[in-house]
Amino acid sequence: MKKNLGPALALYPMPIAVIGAHVQNKPNWTLVAHVGIVSHDSVLVSLAKPHYINQGILENKRLSINLVNQSFLEKADYVGSVSGHKVDKSQVFDYSMSDQGVPIINDSPLVIEGSVVDVYEYENFDNFIVKIENTYVDEDKLNDQGKIDYQKVNPILFDFPNYEYLSLGQVVGKCLKLHDKKND
Ligand SMILES: Cc1cc2nc3c(=O)[nH]c(=O)nc-3n(C[C@H](O)[C@H](O)[C@H](O)COP(=O)(O)O)c2cc1C
Numbered sequence: 001m002k003k004n005l006g007p008a009l010a011l012y013p014m015p016i017a018v019i020g021a022h023v024q025n026k027p028n029w030t031l032v033a034h035v036g037i038v039s040h041d042s043v044l045v046s047l048a049k050p051h052y053i054n055q056g057i058l059e060n061k062r063l064s065i066n067l068v069n070q071s072f073l074e075k076a077d078y079v080g081s082v083s084g085h086k087v088d089k090s091q092v093f094d095y096s097m098s099d100q101g102v103p104i105i106n107d108s109p110l111v112i113e114g115s116v117v118d119v120y121e122y123e124n125f126d127n128f129i130v131k132i133e134n135t136y137v138d139e140d141k142l143n144d145q146g147k148i149d150y151q152k153v154n155p156i157l158f159d160f161p162n163y164e165y166l167s168l169g170q171v172v173g174k175c176l177k178l179h180d181k182k183n184d
Contacts, residue, residue, distance in 0.1 A: 023056030031080025
């Protein structure tokens with residue numbers, strides 16, 4: 001028997017990412033779990049309107065999405081707990097600048113860089129639609145075929161209802177190979 005929890009926000013676990021963008025000529029970093037895919041070359045980043053980073057993204061129309069692993073989870077958690085409105089977070093991470101002038105976290109195993117092509121304002125959120133322009137992956141996180149190996153990337157996931165970070169599980173099957181085609 002299922003219990004109906006009503007309109008609970010329960011679509012978890014979600015991967016966490018540190019969003020990087022310039023705000024007033026300095027990098028700012030903000031932790032998010034509310035990211036999504038809207039097409040095969042675009043993703044969505046949902047940021048509450050009062051966040052400091054939004055003004056920089058709205059102005060420069062560029063950002064980085066830095067997946068988080070265990071090696072810098074503590075720092076990622078920190079940038080999710082304090083606002084650039086009150087604290088200068090620009091030096092929290094070792095970072096590099098992309099050719100497009102977007103700050104990118106050196107410790108992140110996988111970074112997506114993109115430009116903002118649309119903003120869907122909904123309730124108290126700026127939902128940035130981001131066209132993917134570059135995807136930077138540590139070479140040792142690629143498999144023999146040159147594809148991203150998520151077991152090696154080992155992204156941290158977030159469980160909002162319990163406020164906990166989770167690690168990735170094991171591969172349990174090969175996609176589209178699990179059923180017997182003869183019985184279709
Ligand atoms: C695990 C975690 C996930 C978060 N996810 C989001 C999110 O998806 N969207 C959002 O607007 N804020 C999210 N936050 C809150 C922001 O990271 C936080 O308010 C941050 O201090 C805002 O920084 P800023 O004002 O410098 O931009 C999250 C925080 C944590 C700890």
